[in-house]
Amino acid sequence: MTRPxxxxxxxxxxxxxxxxxxTARHLARDGANVALAARRKQHLVDLREELEDEFDVEAAAVPTDVREEVMVEELVETAVDRFGGLDVLVNNAGLARGSSVEDLSTDEYRLMMDTNVDGMFFATRAALPHVRESEGTIVFIGSFAGQYPRPFNPVYAATKWWTRGFAHSVAAQVGDEGVAVSVINPAAVRTEFEVPGSGDLDGSGKFKDRFAPGEAVEPEEVAEAVAYVARQSPSMVSELDLYNRDKLTLF
Ligand SMILES: NC(=O)c1ccc[n+]([C@@H]2O[C@H](COP(=O)([O-])OP(=O)(O)OC[C@H]3O[C@@H](n4cnc5c(N)ncnc54)[C@H](OP(=O)(O)O)[C@@H]3O)[C@@H](O)[C@H]2O)c1
Structure with missing residues (x-):
């Protein structure tokens, strides 16, 4: 059976x-070989085994801190060497820390900037020669927080405005070379993610515990959006918003 x-x-x-x-599960189910990057090595090793067993693809567990440019370059080279090229980069690693500007420590500020901004830049820079060759796709996970001003955690929100601005400008730079660049903006997704300082609006704690099923977007829905974006050719998805239906009522 052919997979997309x-x-x-x-x-x-x-x-x-x-x-x-x-997303890694969905891309593997669709037939892609996947290099898995993050800092928690055992999670990556477990997922690699799951993907190879279930979906008959090759997977690589590549422990990576996206704040370290050499590690990110090695990640991309590993994928290219193992799989013979690179078709899709999913720029997803990100986090939120702290809350209001006055209370945000410099360490928290730098952690968000280094991860959400520098990490996406390092990965994009390393991947570009390869996705240019494959006429592939770079997918950025943006956010609702990068589309509208918000009263809590302005620095996290600003990193996501940066993501969208960077993504669309990269698209402007390399679109005529056949590279697709897409931004997906989820609203709250039920994951380990937390936004300290979101206070009365949402409570606090990991989103997977704070929201019951149906109250927020599921990670599998975002994964499906990434897989949809990744298979578009010759056109591309420029931007895709994925919100729970009452998001704009609550906003
Ligand atoms: N959940 C939401 O409501 C929501 C909404 C909109 C956008 N987003 C965005 O979606 C993306 C994924 O978040 P999620 O919701 O899936 O949260 P999550 O479950 O907390 O996942 C975050 C991922 O980023 C990785 N990461 C963090 N720092 C890293 C670093 N320095 N180097 C490498 N990997 C790093 C983490 O892995 P390790 O800890 O193992 O390194 C983890 O795999 C983020 O960019 C987030 O801003 C989330």
Missing amino acids: LDGKSAVVTGASSGIGAA
Whole structure:
């Protein structure tokens, strides 16, 4: 049986949990070989075994801190060497820390900037020569937080505005070379993600515990959106918003 991404190769950052793990599963189910990147090695090793057993693809567990440019370059080279090229980069690794600007420590500020901004830049820079060759796709996981101003955690939100701005400008730079660049903006997704400081609006704690099924987007829904975006050719999805239906009522 032919699968939509048979023979393709992908790198997924932040593959140890949540949206990244769900995305890796979906891409593998669609036939892609997948390099799994994050810091928690055992999560990656377990997922690699699951993907290879269940979906008859090759997977690589590549422990990576996206804040370290050399590690990110090695991640991309590993995928290219193992799978013979790179068709899809999913720039997903990200986190939120702290809350209001006055209370945000410099360490928390740098952690968000280094992970959400520098990490996406390092991965994009390393992947571009290869996705240019394959006329592949770079997918950025943005956020609702990167589309509208919000009263809590402005620095996290700003990293996501950066993501969208960077993604669309990369698209402008390399679109005529056949590279697709897509941004997916989920609203709250039921993962290990937490946004300290979101206070009365949502409570606190991991989103998978704070929201009951049906109250927020599921990581598998975002994964399905990534897989849809990854198979578009010759056109591309520029931006795709994925919200729970009452998001704009609550907003
Ligand atoms: N959940 C939401 O409501 C929501 C909404 C919109 C957008 N997003 C975005 O979706 C993306 C994924 O988040 P999620 O919801 O799936 O949360 P999650 O379950 O907490 O996953 C975050 C992932 O990022 C990885 N990561 C964090 N720092 C890293 C680093 N320095 N190097 C490598 N990997 C790192 C984590 O792995 P390790 O800890 O193993 O390194 C983990 O795999 C993030 O960019 C987030 O901003 C989430």
